[in-house]
Amino acid sequence: MLIWTAKVNRRKIGLALMGAVILGAAAVAATVFWGGDAQASASMSPKGVKTAEDRAAYLESWGWQVEPEAVSVEELEMPETFGEEYSQYLELQAAQGFDLTKYAGKRIKRYTLNVLNYPGGTEGVQAHLLLCKNTVIGGEILGEGFLHGLSMPDGQQKEAPC
Incomplete structure (x- = not known):
């Protein structure tokens, strides 16, 4: 049998717990105050x-159901500098x-x-x-005549057909 003993400083433990509670409250307050896009904060980590x-799970966290296998995978090189032609797209992603x-x-x-x-x-x-590597750095939903961010339009969510 092995017995361990330790001398515990209750004051230091109390201060550490109080600090953790204060940090947690500050994080919650910051999330509520600055908010951001509710859908973006609800999505899984990129x-x-x-x-x-x-x-597929990442897109599902935004409310989308997709066929898991990609229709296409393209390797692209981002431009060294983004000209004016990219301004709307950069705003959409931002x-x-x-x-x-x-x-x-x-x-x-x-x-x-799909x-x-x-x-x-x-x-x-x-x-x-x-x-880029294993990190989502952008995305959009597109179809005939439209292109928008990953958020579900008008807060709607629709189940996939059977």
Whole structure:
């Protein structure tokens, strides 16, 4: 039998616990105060997205149901500098919390997946996910005549057809 004993300073433990409670309260207050996009904060972490299942789960965290296998995977090189022609696209990505300018000149992959639950119909609706290594750095939903961020339009959520 092994017995361990330790001398515990109750004051230090109490201060550490109080500090943890204060930090937790500050984090909650900051989230409530600064808020941000409610859908973006509800989505899973963009890091560690390695497999087809991870990409599908990431899009599912935004409310989308997709076919897990990508329709296409393209390797792209981001421009060294983003001209005026990129301004609207950069704004779209920034509104979702993505900063593509950090990836200027880098090679990325764009995964295209078919969306199965777009409100109003799914024919030709796809999701693009931009990844640098195993991190989602951008994305959008597009179809005939529209392109928007990863958030579900008008807060709708629709189940995939059977």
